[in-house]
Amino acid sequence: MRTIVAGNWKMHKDKAEALALLSELVKANAGQPAGVEVVVSPPYPFLDLAVNAVKGSGIQVAAQNCHAAASGAFTGEVSVLMLKSLGVTHCIVGHSERRQYFGETDAQVAEKLRTLLFHGLAPIYCCGERREEREAGRHFHVVEAQLNEALAGLTADELERCIVAYEPVWAIGTGLNATAQQAQDMHAFIRGLLADRGAASVPVLYGGSCKPDNAAELFACPDVNGGLIGGASLDASQFSALIRIARERKA
Numbered sequence: 578m579r580t581i582v583a584g585n586w587k588m589h590k591d592k593a594e595a596l597a598l599l600s601e602l603v604k605a606n607a608g609q610p611a612g613v614e615v616v617v618s619p620p621y622p623f624l625d626l627a628v629n630a631v632k633g634s635g636i637q638v639a640a641q642n643c644h645a646a647a648s649g650a651f652t653g654e655v656s657v658l659m660l661k662s663l664g665v666t667h668c669i670v671g672h673s674e675r676r677q678y679f680g681e682t683d684a685q686v687a688e689k690l691r692t693l694l695f696h697g698l699a700p701i702y703c704c705g706e707r708r709e710e711r712e713a714g715r716h717f718h719v720v721e722a723q724l725n726e727a728l729a730g731l732t733a734d735e736l737e738r739c740i741v742a743y744e745p746v747w748a749i750g751t752g753l754n755a756t757a758q759q760a761q762d763m764h765a766f767i768r769g770l771l772a773d774r775g776a777a778s779v780p781v782l783y784g785g786s787c788k789p790d791n792a793a794e795l796f797a798c799p800d801v802n803g804g805l806i807g808g809a810s811l812d813a814s815q816f817s818a819l820i821r822i823a824r825e826r827k828a
């Protein structure tokens with residue numbers, strides 16, 4: 578089973594700071610045994626320099642979003658073909674901040690996911706329930722509905738090229754992570770849904786206030802295949818510590 582640690586920088590860093598962080602990560606990753614796939618996801622303006630900065634290091638670069646169309650009159654948008662031409666290999670889709678602040682629907686997320694697969698990029702597909710949905714005991718139902726819409730009609734081969742990130746919305750940026758038990762229960766549930774579609778080996782990452790002090794417990798869960806990391810990915814020593822923990826736990 579693959580293990581992945583992916584950093585989502587969101588709308589943080591300027592160019593000099595981005596270059597400094599990338600160079601620290603490349604240094605920290607040098608000579609490390611393979612086994613954990615490392616992905617960084619800087620904002621759009623820094624993707625080109627990121628691809629160049631990590632060349633030869635084994636670190637891969639993701640975008641945080643994309644448009645579903647190949648090109649067109651969509652002012653301010655970025656296409657998958659543009660990302661591909663830069664050497665970007667992954668793209669986050671369906672992040673809860675895109676759903677919450679930009680009104681992205683499950684149907685739009687599904688369309689983006691298909692465009693990414695069509696052009697050979699790996700979608701990092703985010704799903705997860707809101708606080709009130711968990712409190713109402715509807716979290717499994719919510720995540721199942723999200724996955725059903727996003728993954729409908731995909732072949733097992735297409736599914737195997739996806740990465741799923743379970744990100745309970747109440748845990749993102751709040752300092753309030755899911756417990757290992759809550760994460761494992763949901764990851765096992767997601768694994769079952771993927772297995773029903775012939776794709777049990779799709780990596781399922783945990784995201785939501787994952788930090789070096791709680792990662793060992795979370796990454797040790799049998800169905801947690803690493804993490805999608807927000808805040809802690811902005812600091813080279815914290816992000817490197819998370820990669821190290823993932824490597825040790827999954828060794």
Ligand code: PEP
Pocket residue numbers: 585744748749750751752784785786787805806807808809
């Ligand atoms: C995220 O936004 O994907 C995320 C997991 O953020 P944080 O780690 O800051 O909660």
